[in-house]
Amino acid sequence: MKDYYLEQANRLETQIAFAKVGYEQEVKAIAKELAECPITEVEKVTKRLVRANEAIKALENDHKKTVEYYRNEALKHEGGNNNG
Helix, strand or coil, X not given: CHHHHHHHHHHHHHHHHHHHHHHHHHHHHHHHHHHHCCHXXXXXXXXXXXXXXXXXXXXXXHHHHHHHHHHHHHHHHXXXXXXX
């Protein structure tokens, strides 16, 4: 299981790196759109920003959990020794 969690953590790191590029582009596009949109469209546009933020945070949380699972498995294999 330790190797599985390590592979998953590495995969998620790669996904986050790619997602952040798209996230940055989306945030910039939303900011531009907000600056130019009528007040009646602000809520719709900001919902896109919230969804984009939730998506990137979900990936980061998945990575964090996977790293925790990996560390727990590593500790099991080391007999609970947490010296490094």
